[in-house]
Amino acid sequence: MLRTCVIGLGPIGNRHADIHQADPLANLVGVCDWNPERAEAAGKRLGVPYFTDAATMLKTLQPDMVSVATGGHEYGSEHAAATMVALQHGCHVLCEKPISNELEPARKMVALAREKRLCFAVNLNHRFTPACRRARQWLAEGRIGIPRFMNMAMWIGNPRESSPWFHFKALHPHTIDIMRYFCGEIEAVHAFAIKAPGRSIWSTAQFNFRFKSGATGHLTGSYDIMRGHPMERAEVGGTRGRILLQDMFKELTWFPHHSSEKIVITNPIIGGMGDFTDTFINRIHNFFAELTEGIPPDKIDGQASDALAAQSVIDANIRSMRTGKVEMVDPASWTGNYDLSYGEAQRASD
Amino acid sequence: MIRIAVLGLDEVGREYARASKRDPTSRLVGVYDPDRARAEKLGEELGVPASDHCQELLETANPEVCIVSPLETNEALVGDLLSRGIHVLFTLPMSPHAEEMEELLARNTTTRGMLAADFHLRFTPAMEKAREWVSGGEIGSPLFVNMNLWRDLPEEFGGNPALLFFELGLHGVDVIRQFVGDIERVQCFGVRDTRGCFTSAQINMMCSNGAVGHLTISYEMVTHHPIARCEIAGSRARVVIENVYEETTLYVHERPEKLVLTNSIFGGIPQLSETCYRRLNEFLTSVQKGDLARDATVVDACAATRVMKAAYHSAERGSVEEVEPGC
Ligand SMILES: NC(=O)c1ccc[n+]([C@@H]2O[C@H](COP(=O)([O-])OP(=O)(O)OC[C@H]3O[C@@H](n4cnc5c(N)ncnc54)[C@H](O)[C@@H]3O)[C@@H](O)[C@H]2O)c1
Numbered sequence: 197m198l199r200t201c202v203i204g205l206g207p208i209g210n211r212h213a214d215i216h217q218a219d220p221l222a223n224l225v226g227v228c229d230w231n232p233e234r235a236e237a238a239g240k241r242l243g244v245p246y247f248t249d250a251a252t253m254l255k256t257l258q259p260d261m262v263s264v265a266t267g268g269h270e271y272g273s274e275h276a277a278a279t280m281v282a283l284q285h286g287c288h289v290l291c292e293k294p295i296s297n298e299l300e301p302a303r304k305m306v307a308l309a310r311e312k313r314l315c316f317a318v319n320l321n322h323r324f325t326p327a328c329r330r331a332r333q334w335l336a337e338g339r340i341g342i343p344r345f346m347n348m349a350m351w352i353g354n355p356r357e358s359s360p361w362f363h364f365k366a367l368h369p370h371t372i373d374i375m376r377y378f379c380g381e382i383e384a385v386h387a388f389a390i391k392a393p394g395r396s397i398w399s400t401a402q403f404n405f406r407f408k409s410g411a412t413g414h415l416t417g418s419y420d421i422m423r424g425h426p427m428e429r430a431e432v433g434g435t436r437g438r439i440l441l442q443d444m445f446k447e448l449t450w451f452p453h454h455s456s457e458k459i460v461i462t463n464p465i466i467g468g469m470g471d472f473t474d475t476f477i478n479r480i481h482n483f484f485a486e487l488t489e490g491i492p493p494d495k496i497d498g499q500a501s502d503a504l505a506a507q508s509v510i511d512a513n514i515r516s517m518r519t520g521k522v523e524m525v526d527p528a529s530w531t532g533n534y535d536l537s538y539g540e541a542q543r544a545s546d
Numbered sequence: 547m548i549r550i551a552v553l554g555l556d557e558v559g560r561e562y563a564r565a566s567k568r569d570p571t572s573r574l575v576g577v578y579d580p581d582r583a584r585a586e587k588l589g590e591e592l593g594v595p596a597s598d599h600c601q602e603l604l605e606t607a608n609p610e611v612c613i614v615s616p617l618e619t620n621e622a623l624v625g626d627l628l629s630r631g632i633h634v635l636f637t638l639p640m641s642p643h644a645e646e647m648e649e650l651l652a653r654n655t656t657t658r659g660m661l662a663a664d665f666h667l668r669f670t671p672a673m674e675k676a677r678e679w680v681s682g683g684e685i686g687s688p689l690f691v692n693m694n695l696w697r698d699l700p701e702e703f704g705g706n707p708a709l710l711f712f713e714l715g716l717h718g719v720d721v722i723r724q725f726v727g728d729i730e731r732v733q734c735f736g737v738r739d740t741r742g743c744f745t746s747a748q749i750n751m752m753c754s755n756g757a758v759g760h761l762t763i764s765y766e767m768v769t770h771h772p773i774a775r776c777e778i779a780g781s782r783a784r785v786v787i788e789n790v791y792e793e794t795t796l797y798v799h800e801r802p803e804k805l806v807l808t809n810s811i812f813g814g815i816p817q818l819s820e821t822c823y824r825r826l827n828e829f830l831t832s833v834q835k836g837d838l839a840r841d842a843t844v845v846d847a848c849a850a851t852r853v854m855k856a857a858y859h860s861a862e863r864g865s866v867e868e869v870e871p872g873c
Contacts, residue, residue, distance in 0.1 A: 344737050344745070344746040344764060344766050345737070345746050345748060345762055345764060347692075347694065347762055349692070351779075353799070384735070384864075386733040386735075386750055386866065387750075388731070388733070388750050388751065388752045388758045389758065390689065390756060390757065390758055392687070392689055392781060393687045393781065400689045400690055400758060401758065402690060402750050402751070402758040402759065402760045403750075404733055404734075404735055404748050404749075404750040404760070405735065405748075406735040410737060411737065412735040412736065412737055412746060412747065412748040413735075413748065414748045414750070414760055414762060416690055416692055416760065418689060418690065418779070420689055420781060421689075421779060421784065421799055422799040422800055424799065424800075424801075424802055425784070425797040425799070425804065426797075433696065433746070433764060433766065433767055434766075435766060438767060438771070451768075451771040451772075453767070453768045455770075456770035456771070458771060520866055521865070521866055522733065522864055522865070522866065
């Protein structure tokens, strides 16, 4: 049983805490928020000790693992301090996205975890669904051959006007993680974005990518579309077919070139994914299972280094907005963690 | 009965020949293709004169309307037809050179012959409904438009590095332009085959109405699965057109229900080829009415060509390209 804590008790931190409590592999031992009212309310609701200082909590409770669900500017400026203190205390960390709103602190966080040989993961929860796993398995089996293009889209309604790059930095860790998960490292980018009427931030954007593999990618993102209708879509077209994943877990389709029959896997209403919260439950449980099994830090799924790689892609897009040009992604950010051979073995046997 | 000849019998040319044969207001009077076997095969299928000599066919068949599909002699031929007062509907790709298109367009205003572009993907109830929703303000202020269009490698591919842009691309841009108007700037990443010909491309667009756009085109897919998807989103709603005419959906952001128009098996569009028939019909109506201004597709073809020219250059140079302004 893992001893776990949560730092940051907004709506998302409370959700983490609930999930820790419900998970058979974890025992939530304490929660913390700078804000005494938030700390007290959560501590009482959950029936666990509560703190207003993270270091004090960590020293007192000596947890194995900490969820960092802080927020801050661009939804990410507070993550570094809380994560660093948890790592200093020898805890494995699952940090909310974006890993940080700036690259430099993110690099330091990843470096410290590496130095301490601790598991450091980021909550890129959107792909922790059976459908997304299956999609990747299909890609690995070579069912669509070599990927040629990927299209991804995601939107929510987020009326906050915090910073010009809020939408880029806070929403697209998710989508870029999925795009890297399917097609590998991104080499070059270009962005066109607009400020929707009445807004002061770049709230809707079209991102164009070239993957290192030579495949091309495209991402539509928006903070201008209220939730309710479909909000996420991912498709990869390759030399032998196309796959389409709708709404993270709702439906996965394989359109093979060789047949007019398509294969569709629809989320079942019994034993399937319930709603979006299940992506958190799956993601957090996955980390607990890895820690329980003792998976080494560089082998865990959804590593902070991959979140940093996604943030580097976002950074290149912001540069593209500033220069009006195609910009390269810093190759030092590449992890190679998601590399696939796309059915090499199968093709060889053809 | 309007006398129609089809010159150039690629896939689309053949569809137009079949459409002309079916059309009750017109008569297919002949087909031409430089490949004699191909011309004769279709002539036999449709029971019409076929020839591998263009001028000969024109003289004997004496058409009032010509459907011209990609031929090497395109510009000269179309110019000649127009000056003889023959109305021309041309299919894509016409010419990768916007200037030549523009020249034809200029000539068009000085001759009796009327010139129009194919763009058959437009002529579906699904597209009409989407246009109605978008222009009627249902979607609010436009935010983005995405269009996907793909198929297998066309039989006429022939190692033309830019065909993807000037065939599929033109159709795709035309659909996009119907919803957002002109495109100002583009950026493109492409995939090439071993000969250096583009087979897939992702094109980012800045539209002059303030929306951002994107087009995915590919010759690496198949036609027995969906080949197209278009989505237009605004501040109030999003519209999705699935597979050219199969389904149009309106998602109003604040309302949980969606409004769906599905192609009917009674009186709906039975096959993609039907869109050529409808397009031809529309053209013949304009011809009959003698109303040249009614069909502005050539202006749109010129604009779409300039967009694709910019996209092609962007893919080649790794640059972001301004779309040349039209005349
Ligand atoms: N994965 C997802 O799908 C998803 C969805 C929504 C939000 N998020 C992320 O979740 C995070 C939290 O979101 P929220 O809406 O709950 O934010 P929030 O701002 O309401 O809550 C953050 C809390 O952290 C506290 N805090 C910050 N630094 C602290 C520190 N060092 N010690 C103690 N307390 C500290 C603040 O006082 C605040 O109460 C954000 O980073 C956001 O990007 C993720």
